[in-house]
Each structure stands twice: as C-alpha cells, then as structure tokens.
Amino acid sequence: MQFVMDCLNVNEQGNLQLGGCDLKKIAEEYGTPAYVLDESTIRKNCRAYVDSIKNYYDGNGIAIYASKALSCKYMYKLIAEEGMGADVVSGGEIYTALTAGFPADKLYFHGNNKSIEELEFALRNGVGRIVADNELELTRIDKIAGELGIRANVIIRITPGVDAHTHEFIRTGQIDSKFGATLENGEADEITALAVSLKNIDVKGYHCHIGSQIFELAPFEHAAEIMMNFIGDMKDKYNIEIGELDLGGGFGIKYTESDTPIDYGEYMRAVSVVVKRVAEKRGVKLPFIIVEPGRSIVAEAGLTLYTVGTIKDIPGIRKYVSIDGGMGDNPRYILYQSEYTAISVENPLAAQEDVITLAGKCCESGDLIGENMKVSEFKTGEIVAVLSTGAYNYSMASNYNRIPRPPVIMVNDGKAKLAVRRETYEDLVRCDL
Ligand SMILES: Cc1ncc(COP(=O)(O)O)c(C=O)c1O
Numbered sequence: 001m002q003f004v005m006d007c008l009n010v011n012e013q014g015n016l017q018l019g020g021c022d023l024k025k026i027a028e029e030y031g032t033p034a035y036v037l038d039e040s041t042i043r044k045n046c047r048a049y050v051d052s053i054k055n056y057y058d059g060n061g062i063a064i065y066a067s068k069a070l071s072c073k074y075m076y077k078l079i080a081e082e083g084m085g086a087d088v089v090s091g092g093e094i095y096t097a098l099t100a101g102f103p104a105d106k107l108y109f110h111g112n113n114k115s116i117e118e119l120e121f122a123l124r125n126g127v128g129r130i131v132a133d134n135e136l137e138l139t140r141i142d143k144i145a146g147e148l149g150i151r152a153n154v155i156i157r158i159t160p161g162v163d164a165h166t167h168e169f170i171r172t173g174q175i176d177s178k179f180g181a182t183l184e185n186g187e188a189d190e191i192t193a194l195a196v197s198l199k200n201i202d203v204k205g206y207h208c209h210i211g212s213q214i215f216e217l218a219p220f221e222h223a224a225e226i227m228m229n230f231i232g233d234m235k236d237k238y239n240i241e242i243g244e245l246d247l248g249g250g251f252g253i254k255y256t257e258s259d260t261p262i263d264y265g266e267y268m269r270a271v272s273v274v275v276k277r278v279a280e281k282r283g284v285k286l287p288f289i290i291v292e293p294g295r296s297i298v299a300e301a302g303l304t305l306y307t308v309g310t311i312k313d314i315p316g317i318r319k320y321v322s323i324d325g326g327m328g329d330n331p332r333y334i335l336y337q338s339e340y341t342a343i344s345v346e347n348p349l350a351a352q353e354d355v356i357t358l359a360g361k362c363c364e365s366g367d368l369i370g371e372n373m374k375v376s377e378f379k380t381g382e383i384v385a386v387l388s389t390g391a392y393n394y395s396m397a398s399n400y401n402r403i404p405r406p407p408v409i410m411v412n413d414g415k416a417k418l419a420v421r422r423e424t425y426e427d428l429v430r431c432d433l
Helices: 023-030 039-057 073-081 091-099 116-124 135-148 187-197 218-238 264-282 295-301 332-336
Strands: 008-010 016-018 034-038 061-066 085-088 107-109 129-132 152-159 201-207 244-246 288-291 302-314 318-323 342-344 354-359 368-375 383-387 408-412 415-420
Touching (some): 023 034, 023 415, 034 039, 034 295, 073 415, 085 091, 218 264
Parallel strands (some): 034 408, 061 085, 152 201
Antiparallel strands (some): 034 302, 408 415
C-alpha cells in the first residue's frame, strides 16, 4: 500500500509505522493529539535541495529552510547540521534560531512589516541578510545600521507579477500583494534607487517568492527570467552588480493522491538554464542562487495523531467524526480549505469507504480538518493519523479555547525523541497577571 507520505509503512502488528516506530505505541506513550515527524525524511529532503544546487548550478548557491513551516530549536539544529541557511520572519524566529546555536550569518530575515526593535535585534546579532520589503523598511535599516556603525547586507524583495495558480490566500507573487516592491508599476526600480543612495546599505541581491504549493516548473522559470532581466535593467540604469538572486520557496507537496509534486532536482536544472541564458544575454554575472523551501522540507515527513471521540451521523446530511484536536493544532482547513488524508493507525489497510467530516473539538462550527474525506469506518477510541501535517501545523497552532498545544515528536531508526513537549495548563497561564 502506497500512502501519500512515502515514509509511512505498516508493521507486522498491522499498525501504521513511521521512522521505525509503531504509531499506536507512540500515541500510548505520548498521548494525543501529537505531531510526529520522521527525521530521516526531513534530512533526505534537505539533501535533495543542497545536492540540486551542487548538481545543476555548480554549488553556487544555498538552500535556506523557510522556518515558518516548522520553527523549533530541534529544527534549527537539524538544518544547521545539513549545511542549510534559514529564512526567519520575526524576532521570535531569530531568537529561537540563535538559542539553538544557528549561525546568525546564515539567517535571512523576511517580513513585510518588521518592527524597528526586530530590525535592531537582527542587525545587532549579525543576521546575514535582511530582505527589505519596502522603502520605509530600507530607511529604517539604514538608520539603525548607521547608529550601530555597521553596513547592513540587504536583499530587496520584488513582486514580479507571476501568477502561480494556487489558492488565493497563499499566492504572494502577483501585483495585488502586501509583499515586496512591484515591478510593473516602477516601485522595484524606485526602491533600488533609494537603496543605492543609502550609505549604510549594501544591496546584495533581489528576492521574489511567487506562491506556495506550486506543482509546475513554468512559473518558477518565468519568475527567474523576469528577475534576471530586472538585474540586467538595474545594472544598465544604476551601474550596480547584483550578486545574489533569492528565488523563494513554494514547492508543492502531497497532501492527497491528486497532488503531484515536482522533483527538486528538476526545478534547479530548469531554473539554472534560464538564469545562465539571461545572464549571458544581459551581460550580468551569474548570481549566487538562494532557494527557500519550507513546506517541502517537513510537510510529508510529519503527521498528527488524534483519538476519535464523538460520532454524529445526520442521515442524508453528513457524518461528523470528532477528534481530540482541531483548528488549534491545524488551522489550515479553516484558513484555506486545505485537503488532508486521514487513516486509521490500527487499521491502515481497511477499505476507505466512509465519507465523513473530520471535526475538531473547538467551540467553532468551522473547526474542521476536512469535509468529504474518504476514510475507513472510524470508531470512538480509535487512533487516527492525519497525514502530511509536518508544515504549517505546529507553527500555526494556537491556544484557542485554552487547549494546550501538542508535542512535536521526532522519530528515527525506531526511536522517538521529544522536540517540543506538550503544553500544560500551567503553560497556558504563564503570561496571565
Ligand atoms: C518569502 C517566503 N519564502 C519561502 C516561503 C516558503 O514557502 P513554502 O513553504 O511553500 O516552500 C514562504 C512561504 O510563505 C515565503 O513567504
């Protein structure tokens, strides 16, 4: 049986197994809900990106993990061991990375509205690159760098106007976006003019990110072509040599059988052809390439274990199966109707002939993990796994209804390790005065 997560299998007891660990035993030992991730799959995914740059772009680049996908100390340590950089989007992510011993110079600080405190924190701590999103931010970076007596290494975020055919809420590359300086209306040119005029700023490169959960090569190739031509235009206009091109993340993963991810090597091969072609045509030097995969590093490595509770069958309407988690640990359905696959841990091979709505336990009608999900007949007390939840689940989790967040458990070679412990009720009130 092939599951949407390649790393899943069924053991001799007939139970679902991940990283050599029986998931029924994991549920017994750690309780549910619980996020469980296979460490060797995460490492394999990291290596696929690192190798793709070696194989198709002479190693002239770096893969940086978009840590918003799953941010915890364990992940930053693992990513550092794999020789990758990390994309961080807040002072909190920078702090988490630094406390994990992550090298500051390999941090790339993103965000469309970084606070002055965050920028200062980043610059004081030697964060490698600030990805400047807009003119206000550039002037703030320049001022803070001046006060600190340093020069800030900046990458400018451009919105290249590429429609990556994905869900509206996770599309970030088209003109109607809160991110970056728009190319079509001249903003990108203007922000470059400002950046080169500021004395405490070193313009190292340009950045774009065209969306998420993308399954086609064409939008990436298109974005690379636009960005390289823009580098050429800016060289002609301002006589600047841009050394770095950050092409963002957005590589799709498999949540359900209908998802067809692209091979990362194939991505790098195709994009490097475009970059080399335009570099030659425009007479610009080959940039150091940065790629920022988040979801594709962790999503398919992880799942969430839940215990089934109430079952409410409304004849002719729908059958609700409620689990002991929900939008607090996985807000992606309520946010953008993301689809998931759910299977029984003890009965993973059973025919999936029941059609259900998998509901959470929060006091919110929209608190669902999925609708019209085809599953085996789930019973009260049964442990079920919702697959491919490694990305944007723990990192998006909340304490809505004062429900403690689940633990993050890393499994590898038959051993389980806590990366993040389960929250307690005391944790819930730790900031209450
Ligand atoms: C700037 C930037 N880089 C990288 C990513 C990672 O995207 P993904 O997790 O889809 O690979 C995102 C996601 O929102 C992003 O905004």
